Amino acid sequence: MPELSEPELPPLPYDYDALEPHISEQVLTWHHDTHHQGYVNGLASAEETLAENREAGDFSSSAAAQGNVTHNGCGHYLHTLFWENMHPDGGGEPDGDLADRIEEDFGSYEGWKGDFEAAASAAGGWALLVYDPVAKQLRNVPVDKHDQGALWGAHPILALDVWEHSYYYDYGPARGDFIDAFFEVVNWDKVADEYATVTELFE
Ligand SMILES: [Fe+2]
CATH class of the missing domain: 3.55.40.20 (Iron/manganese superoxide dismutase, C-terminal domain)
Structure with a gap:
């Protein structure tokens, strides 16, 4: 089986309470630690299924796993961008x-x-x-x-x-x-x- 680079949950680039009062510590904690983690886990699991299927020569569940890669992979990538494109000193307009x-x-x-x-x-x-x-x-x-x-x-x-x-x-x-x-x-x-x-x- 080929080596897979495991998807990993990146840490939040600021403290969990850093965006208050706009986004609460509670929401950021759930959102990052549970929801984003779920997409990272879902991506890893789907990639594992695809690799196991190739090894076994049984592709019966591969299309579903490919869909899970897309869904969870996009969830992982977009959440990572979302955390980065916010900051406690943010706001204003672009220049x-x-x-x-x-x-x-x-x-x-x-x-x-x-x-x-x-x-x-x-x-x-x-x-x-x-x-x-x-x-x-x-x-x-x-x-x-x-x-x-x-x-x-x-x-x-x-x-x-x-x-x-x-x-x-x-x-x-x-x-x-x-x-x-x-x-x-x-x-x-x-x-x-x-x-x-x-x-x-x-x-
Ligand atoms: Fe989300």
Whole structure:
């Protein structure tokens, strides 16, 4: 059986109570330690099943396992980005090249924000700001679960988790209040780093 590099849960890049009052210590603890850990475990387990099936020459459960890789893998990757694109000293608006690109592709920061909030309000999973390397532009993408409605080839540079586990304990059904709170902690420096990395690759 080939060696598999085990998926691992990355530590939160700040303390569990660091994003209060916008996101509570309780929610971050559950969200990171239970939900994100669950996707890491699900990814590892599905990869193990695929490897065992290849070894046994029995592929009867492989398609289901492949689906589990996609679901849990996207869950793992998007949560990792989500933690990184928040910071206790976050908030405000982007500047530099990223701000220029948002203005170019969406008309203004307000135009982008309204567009992103629409995705966040409607999505059954995530709102993503992505760089589309085919059209060479930024787009907002609403995603159901972790992978349904994804744009092929696009690279997420900002992720907002709007699963109920992300906000219900703090905000109940008032998802809009949670979206407002998210903007108080967005780590624009990190988003700008992601933007610089991906545009260097594709432009
Ligand atoms: Fe989540």
